[in-house]
Amino acid sequence: MTDLAATDALPKPPRDLLPVFLPAILAVAMLPLVGSGSSWVTLTVASLAMGMMIFIMASGLTLVFGLMDVLNFGHGAFIAVGAYVATLVLLPLAGWVQADSLWLNLAVLAPAALAAMAVSGALGLVVERVLILPVYGQHLKQILMTTGGLIVAEQALYALWGPQIIPLPLPTSLRGSFIIGDIAIAKYRLLAMLVGLVVFAGIQLVLARTKIGLLIRAGVENREMVEALGYHIKRLFLGVFMVGSGLAGLGGIMWALYREQVHASMGNDLTVLVFIVVIIGGLGSIGGCFIGALLVAMVANYGGFLVPKLALVSNILLMVAILMWRPRGLYAVTSR
Amino acid sequence: MTDLLKLSGVHTNIGRYHILQGVNFAVAEGKTTMLLGRNGAGKTTTLRTIMGLWPPSRGQIALAGQRIEQMATPDIAQLGVGYVPESMAVFADLTVKENLILAARDGPLDTARLEWIFGFFPALRKFWLSRAGLLSGGQKQMLSIARAIVEPRKLLLIDEPTKGLAPAIIGSLIECFAEIKRRGATILLVEQNFHVAQMIGDAVLVMDNGMIVHRGEMAALADDTPMQERLLGLSLEAHQ
Ligand SMILES: Nc1ncnc2c1ncn2[C@@H]1O[C@H](COP(=O)(O)OP(=O)(O)O)[C@@H](O)[C@H]1O
Ligand SMILES: [Mg+2]
Numbered sequence: 003m004t005d006l007a008a009t010d011a012l013p014k015p016p017r018d019l020l021p022v023f024l025p026a027i028l029a030v031a032m033l034p035l036v037g038s039g040s041s042w043v044t045l046t047v048a049s050l051a052m053g054m055m056i057f058i059m060a061s062g063l064t065l066v067f068g069l070m071d072v073l074n075f076g077h078g079a080f081i082a083v084g085a086y087v088a089t090l091v092l093l094p095l096a097g098w099v100q101a102d103s104l105w106l107n108l109a110v111l112a113p114a115a116l117a118a119m120a121v122s123g124a125l126g127l128v129v130e131r132v133l134i135l136p137v138y139g140q141h142l143k144q145i146l147m148t149t150g151g152l153i154v155a156e157q158a159l160y161a162l163w164g165p166q167i168i169p170l171p172l173p174t175s176l177r178g179s180f181i182i183g184d185i186a187i188a189k190y191r192l193l194a195m196l197v198g199l200v201v202f203a204g205i206q207l208v209l210a211r212t213k214i215g216l217l218i219r220a221g222v223e224n225r226e227m228v229e230a231l232g233y234h235i236k237r238l239f240l241g242v243f244m245v246g247s248g249l250a251g252l253g254g255i256m257w258a259l260y261r262e263q264v265h266a267s268m269g270n271d272l273t274v275l276v277f278i279v280v281i282i283g284g285l286g287s288i289g290g291c292f293i294g295a296l297l298v299a300m301v302a303n304y305g306g307f308l309v310p311k312l313a314l315v316s317n318i319l320l321m322v323a324i325l326m327w328r329p330r331g332l333y334a335v336t337s338r
Numbered sequence: 339m340t341d342l343l344k345l346s347g348v349h350t351n352i353g354r355y356h357i358l359q360g361v362n363f364a365v366a367e368g369k370t371t372m373l374l375g376r377n378g379a380g381k382t383t384t385l386r387t388i389m390g391l392w393p394p395s396r397g398q399i400a401l402a403g404q405r406i407e408q409m410a411t412p413d414i415a416q417l418g419v420g421y422v423p424e425s426m427a428v429f430a431d432l433t434v435k436e437n438l439i440l441a442a443r444d445g446p447l448d449t450a451r452l453e454w455i456f457g458f459f460p461a462l463r464k465f466w467l468s469r470a471g472l473l474s475g476g477q478k479q480m481l482s483i484a485r486a487i488v489e490p491r492k493l494l495l496i497d498e499p500t501k502g503l504a505p506a507i508i509g510s511l512i513e514c515f516a517e518i519k520r521r522g523a524t525i526l527l528v529e530q531n532f533h534v535a536q537m538i539g540d541a542v543l544v545m546d547n548g549m550i551v552h553r554g555e556m557a558a559l560a561d562d563t564p565m566q567e568r569l570l571g572l573s574l575e576a577h578q
Contacts, residue, residue: 216436220429227427230389231485232415232443335431 021332022289025053025296032304043185045303051191053299054198055260057292059253060276060283061205062246068222068286068335070239072134073141076148077250077276079155082269083125084118084251085258086159089168091117099173107173115255122251126244134243135236152269159266168264176259194256201249205288218242222286222335278317282324284331293332297324342367342493342524343388348397348407350387357383358394359548365493365541370515370525372535372556374570375545381528382424384545385495388526389421390414401493416443420486424497424528426478430471434462434481437470441485448489455484458514476507483511487518494518496527500534512538532570536560544569 029046036042063077091114092099098110133151137143172190179186209215217238221228225235257272258264279298283290298317305316312319324332341364350358358380365371373381386392388399390411399407406414415421429437438447456463459480465473470481479499486494496515500508508531515538519525529535535542539556552559552569559565 213439216432216440219431220437220440223429223431224427226391226411227423227429228440229411230391230415230421230423230427231441232412233440234410234412 018333021293024332025293025300028297028300028304032300032308035308036304040184040186041307043187045307046300047187047191047195049300049303050296051188051194051198051299052260052303053296054195054202055253055256056272056275056279056299057198057295058201058256059250059272060279060291060295061201061288062242062249063276064280064283064286064288064291065218065222065242066239066246067280069218069225069242070138070221070235071141072138072239073144074134074148075145075273075277076129076133076151076155077246078269078271078273079129079152080122080125080247080250080269081254081257081272081276082159082264082266083155084122084254085170085264085268086163086168086266087121087251088114088118088255088258089163089170089264092170093168099171102174104175107175111173115252118251118255119248120251122254123244123248126247127240129247130240130243152273156266156269159269163266165266170258170262170264172259172262190260194260197252197256201252202288202292209288214238214241275317278321282321282331284328284333284335286335287331287333290331290333290335294324340367341365342402343526344398344400345384345388346398346400348384348387348394348399350383350392351395352383352392357548358387360397361387361545361548361550363543363550363553365524365526367524368519368522369540370519370527370538371541371543372539373526373528373543373545374530374532374535375551376571377530379545380548381545382497383548385421385423385497385526385528388414388495389419418490418492420491420494422479422482422486422494422496422499424501426482428470428473428478428481428485431469433469434466434473437481437485438462438488441488444489451488454517455487458510458517459484476503479503479507479511483514487523490521491523494523494525494527496525498528498530500529500531508534532566 029049032045033039033042036045059077059081063074066072066074092110095110098106101107129151133147134144137147176190176193179188180192209219217228217233217235221235221238228235254268257268275298279291279294282297283292283294297320301316301320302313306313328334343365345361345363348358348361349356361380361384373384375381383392387394390406390409390413394407397407398405401414401417401419404417406417429440432440438452442448461473461477462480462484465477470478473481483496483499486496499511503511512534515525515527527535527538529539536556542552542554542556542559543550544552559569
């Protein structure tokens, strides 16, 4: 690839960093309200871990939305399917899960996560071809099709696994906390944060450094021009949809382990949450999605601690506040 | 002389509007053909129809003898058609370099060809790593054209490239079009400015109300002031 040294650079407009600092500002502002330092650390770590998991679940949705303007109200199905598929690996190998060995624990977690991603991704292929392809450009039909798909998926999970909640204990070496002074940091939350950061960095790297990534960013801006340059954007979209579905599946197993249970309604519950995150972040913006997920998780954790009664509406309030400040979300990438 | 592009009885509807109403014309290989006509005549619609962005409801479009009116936009582009839309449509969030990497569909950027492009568009070298959204209007137009020619293309469809640009920039665009033609590309160029059209066109088409109302040699029209006035009226003069 030709790499010329630019002889000159245009004056860069100041980068819009305020949203980046928002989670930090919020966290600092909560310190006096929460009062106790150790509770604050616990809540903050919980927020970060939960935020990263929500980000993993929502990242595919924002790209799908931004790239093809497709409203997928069934995204939560991939989350639930990922969680159920994980039980197929984790429950039969419960011995490894219970073993007091990090390596045995990982040896069962890794294939469970891979299976969750693979099945959710493959399901994404079917859903895109069968439910979404026929209704491109028609929002109302997209909503009907994908909502229908979510209901069918939920019922199918009930039919296959039954209506009961399936307990999914954490592997032994991920239980408990690291204790530093009077601060306790749950091990699993650290792992969730780590995985979230890796996924975020990976997506950013692909978007910034690969031709596929350039095509995705260009397509979010102007898909017609991407086609006029000779690229089949629907094939690109199918790829993005499958990867997004696979990530939702990964988020599903992580969420299930976080809650230590699996239930078919989780897809439904989380769909609302990921949509709020995607809207807060700005359609098609991975960075916005990341910050949005952290904010939603912070509001849930700090809010749940300070004003438990507000827990149910806190996310909606957050969304309204953000949209009043920035009507198209934290980062507006698309022209829509 | 063979025709690279041929439209026969092309109709295009946008929603319930019947915009192109039986467009017939041919574009000779290796020539620059100007498509003129007042605002709203259907010039942009014609280019978008050729590109497959608004497929025709009736009629035939042939590129080098191959029928393309049913083909999808990316497949038409892959036959060697470059498109510079009226809106320029540079990817604002991508750098100049990244815009051109995407335009170079068939492989890595060709340094020699880039040097050739920088020859008439030095600003693109200068701002190589800047975001395209920060470029001026003229620089965006240069980038949009550069995207269409960063690899050799058979046919270039260029929509009102000089609109709103300063004379100096228009000069470099004219030089660029002459260079592209010298390299053997065929150009179909929509242009409102008759002075510019006269300087670069070999053949001319005039469109009105979704139909071609005149086709001929550019030189003949340039010499015939009464015909210019009859065909092009005040709308073109206003742009001179
Ligand atoms: N998206 C659209 N929807 C409806 N009508 C359109 C659209 N785009 C263009 N038109 C109409 O089609 C006609 C031709 O437009 P256009 O091809 O853009 O003309 P020109 O490029 O010659 O100025 C105009 O009457 C315009 O109003
Ligand atoms: Mg036009």
